[in-house]
Structure formats: structure tokens, C-alpha cells
Amino acid sequence: MRHSLLLLGIFALPLAGCGDDGKEGTTISLNSMTEDGNVTAGVDGKTGEVAINAPGFSGKITLPKLKLDSSDFEMNGVHLYPGSTISGMNIVANDGKDGDDKANVRVTFDSPAEPAVVRDWFFDRLGKADFKITKSGTGLKGTDEEDKPFALELTPAANGHSTGVIVAGG
Numbered sequence: 001m002r003h004s005l006l007l008l009g010i011f012a013l014p015l016a017g018c019g020d021d022g023k024e025g026t027t028i029s030l031n032s033m034t035e036d037g038n039v040t041a042g043v044d045g046k047t048g049e050v051a052i053n054a055p056g057f058s059g060k061i062t063l064p065k066l067k068l069d070s071s072d073f074e075m076n077g078v079h080l081y082p083g084s085t086i087s088g089m090n091i092v093a094n095d096g097k098d099g100d101d102k103a104n105v106r107v108t109f110d111s112p113a114e115p116a117v118v119r120d121w122f123f124d125r126l127g128k129a130d131f132k133i134t135k136s137g138t139g140l141k142g143t144d145e146e147d148k149p150f151a152l153e154l155t156p157a158a159n160g161h162s163t164g165v166i167v168a169g170g
Helices: 002-015 115-128
Strands: 029-033 038-045 049-054 057-062 086-095 102-111 132-136 139-143 149-156 162-169
Touching: 029 139, 115 139, 115 149, 115 162
Parallel strands: 029 086
Antiparallel strands: 029 038, 038 049, 049 057, 086 102, 102 162, 132 139, 139 149, 149 162
């Protein structure tokens, strides 16, 4: 059921796009292994092409490019740093035997502030959202509210911005 909802979400997201302004959109990929087989789906941020390959179904469609921002992603109520834009999202979800499900999300983004500012902003808010984290260089490491691994890596980018990568899940 969860995988069906993920697939529905990956198709619904592009419908929120407001046309092609010529800029690159957000690239999203989903890879899910279930007892029925492997399911892959994705949105190409450069072309707007949405593709799905699942047992019994395969298809592609081109929609307007989608650009996700800080309000489109949250972790236990914490969104990305204000003004951030998401360049990529990769979701891996696998049904394990005996209910041992494994999921991992990787999000790449750009924030309009230096790495230390963004790190401290996340440190404050995620700590209040039951994450157990420590500062690690310009990033954070620890666990989320369900004791699953969490990491944030930040590097300096042009014009006082930061490039960030969040990896969450087991």
C-alpha cells in the first residue's frame, strides 16, 4: 500500500508544476522492491518526462517541469532552510520479509546562506523535533525520531549559498 502511495505521489507532484519557465526542475527517482517485483519511477528535472516501470505496466509521459522548494519537503514538521530549492530526490523503499521494511531518502538542495548558518538552523529545529543529532563539520549526523540514521552534509556554493545533501532512513 505504501508503495502505491509513493507512486501516486511521484505522478501527482508534476501536476503541481506551473509550466516550463526554461529553468531546470527537480529530478525525482523512486526504486521499490516488493513481493510483486521491482518498481521504478521518476521525473526528469531537465525534460519533465515522468516514467514508470512496474510489474504489468510501463509508461512515459512529458509534463511541465516541476521545481520543489523548502515548503515541499519536511522531516517531522521541519522544512528545508527558507528559500531553499530542491534539485534532486531519490527514494528507495523495499518490503522486507516479516514486515522488515527498509526505506532511504536522499535529497539534494541549494540554500541561500553559508553552510554554518544552514547547519545551525537545522540543528535547532531538528533537535526540537526529536532528532538526536550532533554537529559534524559543516553538517549534522545522528538519528531521527524513530532512531533511523540521519545525515546532513553542506558545502559552500556561489554567492554565499550552500549545497546540501540529506540522507535519511535505514
